[in-house]
Amino acid sequence: MQRLTCDYCGLPFRAPYKPATEAKAYCCSGCALADQLGIEGEKFPISPQLIFDLVLAFGVFNQFLLVLLATALRRDGRVESAVLCVTLAAGLGAVLYLAALVWQWRSRWLRASDAFLYALLAAPALGGAVVGLWLKRGDAALVAAVANLLLVVWQGRGFLRRLWARRNK
Numbered sequence: 001m002q003r004l005t006c007d008y009c010g011l012p013f014r015a016p017y018k019p020a021t022e023a024k025a026y027c028c029s030g031c032a033l034a035d036q037l038g039i040e041g042e043k044f045p046i047s048p049q050l051i052f053d054l055v056l057a058f059g060v061f062n063q064f065l066l067v068l069l070a071t072a073l074r075r076d077g078r079v080e081s082a083v084l085c086v087t088l089a090a091g092l093g094a095v096l097y098l099a100a101l102v103w104q105w106r107s108r109w110l111r112a113s114d115a116f117l118y119a120l121l122a123a124p125a126l127g128g129a130v131v132g133l134w135l136k137r138g139d140a141a142l143v144a145a146v147a148n149l150l151l152v153v154w155q156g157r158g159f160l161r162r163l164w165a166r167r168n169k
Contacts, residue, residue: 031158
């Protein structure tokens with residue numbers, strides 16, 4: 001195991017191999033993602049990563065909105081409309097979940113810890129949404145929305161690690 005320092009947050013970490021001389025070393029996929037955004041000081045460049053993150057956050061927001069709408073419709077006795085909202089929320093959740101997984105895999109940022117978290121959240125999130133649709137309940141779609149919110153926070157952890165490293169200096 002090589003002892004390296006993250007090129008984004010500055011925290012030390014262990015890696016099974018040393019990266020190539022021109023390649024940057026990141027302690028987690030969150031730091032790799034944050035460095036790809038390239039936000040430094042007053043500069044705020046538009047990049048594919050930024051656009052993906054904004055679309056993902058917008059999708060998670062709409063997923064929560066659909067769950068709340070389904071709850072309100074169910075209270076009003078409009079069960080069929082509530083089921084439609086839950087179906088849309090569950091479908092949007094699955095699409096967002098898979099898009100985040102594919103994006104990280106495509107960018108070669110998917111680490112073992114990321115894959116474990118995705119697998120850990122997949123069963124209750126997607127399975128719960130399917131069971132909720134079968135039972136015509138909106139509660140399980142909320143589980144999928146919370147799981148996707150956790151994935152958004154997990155992907156943004158590079159910013160938190162950098163703040164933590166600066167605070168401890």
